[in-house]
Amino acid sequence: MISSPPSLYVHVPFCSGKCAYCNFYSVLYDTDLAGRWLAALEREMEMARQRVAFDSVRTVYFGGGTPSVLNAVQLARLLSIVASRLDPGQIAEVTIEANPGTLTPEKLSLMKEHGVTRISFGAQTFQDRVLPALKRRHLARDTRDSIRQAREAGFENLGLDLIAGLPGVPMELWRADIREALSLAPAHISVYALTIEASSEFARWLQSGLIRIPDDDTMLAYLSEAEQILCSAGFERYEISNYASNRRYCLHNLNCWRGLEYVGFGPAAASRLGQLRWCNRPSISQYIESLESGNPPPRDEETVDASVDCAERLVFAFRISEGVDMENVPSASPEQKSAWLRTLNRLAGEGLVERNGNRWRLTSFGTRFADFVASELFSS
Numbered sequence: 001m002i003s004s005p006p007s008l009y010v011h012v013p014f015c016s017g018k019c020a021y022c023n024f025y026s027v028l029y030d031t032d033l034a035g036r037w038l039a040a041l042e043r044e045m046e047m048a049r050q051r052v053a054f055d056s057v058r059t060v061y062f063g064g065g066t067p068s069v070l071n072a073v074q075l076a077r078l079l080s081i082v083a084s085r086l087d088p089g090q091i092a093e094v095t096i097e098a099n100p101g102t103l104t105p106e107k108l109s110l111m112k113e114h115g116v117t118r119i120s121f122g123a124q125t126f127q128d129r130v131l132p133a134l135k136r137r138h139l140a141r142d143t144r145d146s147i148r149q150a151r152e153a154g155f156e157n158l159g160l161d162l163i164a165g166l167p168g169v170p171m172e173l174w175r176a177d178i179r180e181a182l183s184l185a186p187a188h189i190s191v192y193a194l195t196i197e198a199s200s201e202f203a204r205w206l207q208s209g210l211i212r213i214p215d216d217d218t219m220l221a222y223l224s225e226a227e228q229i230l231c232s233a234g235f236e237r238y239e240i241s242n243y244a245s246n247r248r249y250c251l252h253n254l255n256c257w258r259g260l261e262y263v264g265f266g267p268a269a270a271s272r273l274g275q276l277r278w279c280n281r282p283s284i285s286q287y288i289e290s291l292e293s294g295n296p297p298p299r300d301e302e303t304v305d306a307s308v309d310c311a312e313r314l315v316f317a318f319r320i321s322e323g324v325d326m327e328n329v330p331s332a333s334p335e336q337k338s339a340w341l342r343t344l345n346r347l348a349g350e351g352l353v354e355r356n357g358n359r360w361r362l363t364s365f366g367t368r369f370a371d372f373v374a375s376e377l378f379s380s
């Protein structure tokens with residue numbers, strides 16, 4: 001039996017359509033299919049209990065896909081399936097991702113009853129001319145209304161996601177997006193740089209010249225502008241893409257960045273337990289059929305060696321502003337730690353990382369080159 005990880009993730013593989021930039025695994029929401037998926041999820045969790053003691057997790061995260069697209073009865077069932085297998089006394093945070101316009105007062109009240117503490121809304125932009133072009137199924141007023149309704153239902157810990165560098169959102173509109181997000185007074189704002197995923201419609205549109213995306217320098221300017229406006233408004237950039245006011249961090253993601261374990265359920269969900277990694281295959285039909293016939297879902301599993309495991313955790317931890325205590329960081333061998341320290345000293349000379357006592361972290365300049373720092377550390 002593998003001892004309890006601190007975090008549990010459920011991948012809800014349904015959306016009401018496919019956004020043009022997205023390559024997260026999801027299928028079109030269908031009530032009957034979602035019913036079968038819920039039954040399969042319950043079986044997966046029941047089977048996993050014999051292998052992983054996950055009953056005392058501290059954080060739960062319902063992502064996707066769009067968890068809020070489930071109807072009220074199914075949403076309540078999802079929350080019960082998970083909550084009934086956990087010790088409520090241990091839980092510090094339950095997050096659910098939602099798209100603007102998909103949460104009704106009934107769903108919000110069910111979420112409150114079932115212990116949801118945090119809602120993360122995918123706003124992406126407030127530009128009504130851009131949202132339909134992204135194939136989002138909401139407008140800016142839906143984001144405003146959703147935040148208001150969530151507050152009326154008693155939720156205080158609310159987050160908004162924004163995407164920097166969207167076609168049709170030049171710098172002045174990007175500034176307006178950030179200010180509009182701030183005007184809604186969320187606890188948390190995530191700012192993601194637009195990336196072109198190979199299987200997305202954006203990749204095809206880009207190739208055929210239908211859209212243009214910012215070059216690296218322009219993207220950095222968008223991200224710097226976000227940092228400047230959000231930090232001036234009192235938000236703390238506690239991770240490369242994440243800002244919190246009054247230390248209202250996303251504890252679930254913070255655990256993952258700190259290198260702690262997590263277990264995931266649902267198609268495409270990943271798990272990390274010690275040196276073991278597995279990821280369920282991104283196929284709802286295989287997931288359901290396998291569990292309906294009494295077998296675990298098909299998945300890819302590997303045991304990484306200790307040096308890879310330690311390097312992965314180190315690289316994740318460098319994403320967060322608290323940095324890494326290099327004196328106490330786990331390493332596979334004294335040689336591995338010495339190699340990391342040599343690399344860090346070299347990167348410090350280039351202004352990418354800085355040291356305070358035993359703690360090392362990215363400099364503000366270094367956050368722009370976080371991927372480079374990660375690959376240098378990983379290959380040390």
Ligand code: SF4
Binds near residue numbers: 014015017024122
């Ligand atoms: S961005 Fe979110 S809502 Fe849009 S398709 Fe991807 S998972 Fe679904």
